[in-house]
Structures are given as structure tokens and as C-alpha cells.
Amino acid sequence: MVDVNAQVAAVTRGVRTVEREGKPAHVQTLSQEYPSPLADVWDAVTSAQRIPRWFLPITGDLRLGGRYQLQDNAGGEVLECAPPEGGTAGYRITWEYMGGVSWLAVRLASVGDDRTRLELEHTARAADVPPGFWEQFGPGATGVGWDAGLLGLALYLAGDTSLTPDQAEAWALTGEGRAFYRGAADAWGRAHAAGGTDAEAAARAADATYAFYTGQTPAG
Numbered sequence: 001m002v003d004v005n006a007q008v009a010a011v012t013r014g015v016r017t018v019e020r021e022g023k024p025a026h027v028q029t030l031s032q033e034y035p036s037p038l039a040d041v042w043d044a045v046t047s048a049q050r051i052p053r054w055f056l057p058i059t060g061d062l063r064l065g066g067r068y069q070l071q072d073n074a075g076g077e078v079l080e081c082a083p084p085e086g087g088t089a090g091y092r093i094t095w096e097y098m099g100g101v102s103w104l105a106v107r108l109a110s111v112g113d114d115r116t117r118l119e120l121e122h123t124a125r126a127a128d129v130p131p132g133f134w135e136q137f138g139p140g141a142t143g144v145g146w147d148a149g150l151l152g153l154a155l156y157l158a159g160d161t162s163l164t165p166d167q168a169e170a171w172a173l174t175g176e177g178r179a180f181y182r183g184a185a186d187a188w189g190r191a192h193a194a195g196g197t198d199a200e201a202a203a204r205a206a207d208a209t210y211a212f213y214t215g216q217t218p219a220g
Contacts, residue, residue, distance in 0.1 A: 025125045045108075
């Protein structure tokens with residue numbers, strides 16, 4: 001059983017607009033602390049053997065300059081890789097999916113004995129987002145997917161096998177799963193509004209995101 005409210009509350013979310021290569025880009029950030037040492041969290045998010053246990057099957061060369069491919073999802077290049085040193089670690093990759101390219105950064109930091117903060121930052125050029133997509137779904141379209149990934153990592157690091165990656169799609173349609181996606185979508189709606197978007201428009205985008213993730217509307 002997943003403590004949905006606790007997991008949603010454990011994640012800090014942010015939305016902002018920056019310039020990348022002279023053009024507007026959406027930046028979404030998520031962070032969560034895990035009761036595991038830095039070395040273990042680093043291994044869990046970089047090991048081809050461990051990533052499938054909480055996220056998706058992955059193939060490729062997970063080293064600087066190498067290319068990776070997630071099963072039925074994104075692939076890309078490893079742009080930077082900084083193993084644990086001095087209480088921090090991190091990597092940067094391209095996130096190439098359906099002909100588009102965005103950028104992902106994962107940063108880890110020790111925040112006490114056997115406790116690690118993970119921050120995920122996803123940057124996409126506004127011009128590369130399909131027309132109307134951001135207006136309809138806002139940051140939740142990708143943000144809620146990352147929320148699910150952080151949930152998977154939390155359960156995995158805690159040794160909780162009640163929800164494995166291959167059960168996630170069916171779980172989304174259960175009462176517990178719907179509660180999680182409702183909470184995550186609403187949290188992204190609040191982050192969207194805090195980033196300067198009209199609150200009513202952000203709420204509508206959160207509703208559309210929730211409906212999409214729970215099978216109530218097609219993407220588009």
C-alpha cells in the first residue's frame with residue numbers, strides 16, 4: 001500500500017522559463033529526500049541492473065559520451081557524469097523522444113547521515129513542445145510522469161515491493177493510483193500558478209493532466 005499523501009507532499013516542484021540558445025525554454029524541477037546514503041542512491045539511478053527495478057528497462061553505454069535507450073520511451077546521450085565526491089554527485093543527459101530533444105539533469109547531495117536529496121531538472125525549448133500542448137496540460141504532462149518515477153525510487157530504496165514498474169499502468173486505474181495522480185497533478189497546478197500562470201488556467205491544465213494519466217482523455 002502506497003502512502004499517497006505522504007509521497008505527494010515529499011516532493012518539491014518548480015516551474016520557470018529561461019532562455020536556451022536564445023530561445024524560451026520551460027524548466028521543471030522536482031526534489032525529494034531519501035533515507036539512503038549517497039552512494040546507494042547514485043548506484044540506483046545509474047546502474048543498468050538497478051534502474052529497471054524502479055523505472056524502466058534500459059540498454060546502452062551508461063558512461064560519459066555513451067548513448068542509452070529506455071524501453072518504449074526516451075533515449076539519448078550522456079553529457080556529464082560526476083560520481084559521488086565531497087557529498088555530491090550528478091549527471092546530465094539528452095532526453096530524445098518522438099523526434100524531439102530536451103535535457104535532463106539529476107543532482108544528488110548528502111543531507112545528513114544516510115540521507116540523500118535528489119533533484120531532477122527537465123528543460124525543453126518552448127518551440128519544441130507540440131502546439132497547444134503546454135496550454136492544455138501545462139507542466140504536469142511531463143511532471144506527473146517524473147512524480148511516478150520518484151515514487152518508484154522511494155518504494156525501491158525502502159525495499160517495498162508492493163508496486164513494481166510492471167504494475168504501474170494498472171495501478172494508475174485503481175483508487176489508490178487515481179488519488180496519487182490527482183494529488184500530483186494538483187501539485188503541478190500549484191507550481192504552474194506560482195510560476196506566473198493564471199490560477200484558473202493552471203487548474204484546468206491540472207484537470208487535463210489527471211484525466212490523461214488515468215485514461216480519461218487522449219493525449220493531444
